[in-house]
Amino acid sequence: MLADPPLVLQKRSDQLICDVKADIEKNRGWIGFDHFMNQALYTPDLGYYSGGMQKFGEDGDFVTAPMLGDFFAFALAGQCDEIFQQLEHGGKQPGSATLSSNREKVQLNDENVIGERIIIEFGAGDGQLVVGILRQMEKQDLRIDRYWIVETSDDLQHRQREAVNRSGLKYACKVSWLAQLPESGFEGVVIANELLDALPVKRFEIVENGKAMEMGVGIDEQGLTWKRSNHALADEYQARLSSHRLPVGYQSEIGIQAEVWVRSVGEKLKRGAMLLIDYGFPEREYYHVDRKEGTLMCHYRHQAHSDPFFYPGLQDITAHIDFSAVAAAGKEVGLTLSGYSPQGGFLLSLGILDYLAARQDSLSSDSKKYFELTRQIKMLTLPHEMGELFKVMVLSAGSLDQLTGFSLQDHGARL
Numbered sequence: 001m002l003a004d005p006p007l008v009l010q011k012r013s014d015q016l017i018c019d020v021k022a023d024i025e026k027n028r029g030w031i032g033f034d035h036f037m038n039q040a041l042y043t044p045d046l047g048y049y050s051g052g053m054q055k056f057g058e059d060g061d062f063v064t065a066p067m068l069g070d071f072f073a074f075a076l077a078g079q080c081d082e083i084f085q086q087l088e089h090g091g092k093q094p095g096s097a098t099l100s101s102n103r104e105k106v107q108l109n110d111e112n113v114i115g116e117r118i119i120i121e122f123g124a125g126d127g128q129l130v131v132g133i134l135r136q137m138e139k140q141d142l143r144i145d146r147y148w149i150v151e152t153s154d155d156l157q158h159r160q161r162e163a164v165n166r167s168g169l170k171y172a173c174k175v176s177w178l179a180q181l182p183e184s185g186f187e188g189v190v191i192a193n194e195l196l197d198a199l200p201v202k203r204f205e206i207v208e209n210g211k212a213m214e215m216g217v218g219i220d221e222q223g224l225t226w227k228r229s230n231h232a233l234a235d236e237y238q239a240r241l242s243s244h245r246l247p248v249g250y251q252s253e254i255g256i257q258a259e260v261w262v263r264s265v266g267e268k269l270k271r272g273a274m275l276l277i278d279y280g281f282p283e284r285e286y287y288h289v290d291r292k293e294g295t296l297m298c299h300y301r302h303q304a305h306s307d308p309f310f311y312p313g314l315q316d317i318t319a320h321i322d323f324s325a326v327a328a329a330g331k332e333v334g335l336t337l338s339g340y341s342p343q344g345g346f347l348l349s350l351g352i353l354d355y356l357a358a359r360q361d362s363l364s365s366d367s368k369k370y371f372e373l374t375r376q377i378k379m380l381t382l383p384h385e386m387g388e389l390f391k392v393m394v395l396s397a398g399s400l401d402q403l404t405g406f407s408l409q410d411h412g413a414r415l
């Protein structure tokens, strides 16, 4: 049973519901689920991400990997450094035989200089990952020239600025926020942790003739409700789904916006890599006949449930990622799959246990702290926690040698 929020927040959600209903009425009684999800998460001031809700951590609705200590940031900092080193010392640029060395800096455009080490994080939440990665880089004396953040929520951007300013890091001055990527492209390492699952999805239901009909939102006497449209999904999605022989009544999602995002960022990535971390599976598992209600999930006060119409604007709405579709979208714009692994294998490959062991001496008298660190590692890596469901995918522009993060597990062939 989900507890009702305080009245003041209920009123805010009512305002958003009024906006949604107005859209439904304007659209003759129906809007697509992707449209609703976009409104519920991103309507200025009222949407879950664009309003001022406390989303993350104990007092919020869910916890993400950067909030579980510094192991995640340690691993990502190491992986980014290895990618930068490969780019500097021998990776191949698409369509070019040579690489600019670290010392030969060439102006690519106003913002980006070839040879600079740039991380571009999309959807940086409350800023824990940027601070964690920069802290690791500073501590290990790893070079980073710029850390760009692209964040659509003004509220979260504000929290990220506060987190970076509070960090006291020398590297804090490397961070800047971009409204959009440079028009002419960029070089660097893109990081997106739990971004793709927050992008609007299309929902469908299989009907008697085998077609996938689009599901959306209508209005009944209770308020907002699921409503099936009488139009089928576009042919390319019907074709994708047809090989899975899904039964009548089967419902699921297609992460159209996630694919659009990968293509649009991938097109601009002239050289470098995209590190995508999220929960999901390959297409075969995603559209397994047993997963007949799809992957839609809502998070409210640390409870996961499946009702997207529960106080819109006050809860998170997500869907799992079809990583086969993400890899295919990358391929369409010339990216190469450099690795795909469960998160547990990725983090362990990058030495988080050695990082824990290195701190053991200083923790010998603090068993409580040691217990907390081992708890964090278990949460990040155990199969029934985040270790198996969460995956890490690297798509690269230009070829990379095998990355350390995929040395224990690389399931790319399963996509």
Ligand SMILES: C[S@@+](CC[C@H](N)C(=O)[O-])C[C@H]1O[C@@H](n2cnc3c(N)ncnc32)[C@H](O)[C@@H]1O
Pocket: 049, 056, 064, 065, 066, 122, 123, 124, 125, 126, 150, 151, 152, 153, 156, 192, 193, 194, 195, 198, 199
């Ligand atoms: C589920 S949160 C993940 C936050 C953070 N990466 C973490 O792991 O804690 C999704 C984030 O993506 C942001 N976001 C959503 N759409 C975006 C877009 N198109 N570009 C950049 N950020 C976006 C949200 O505002 C939010 O910060």
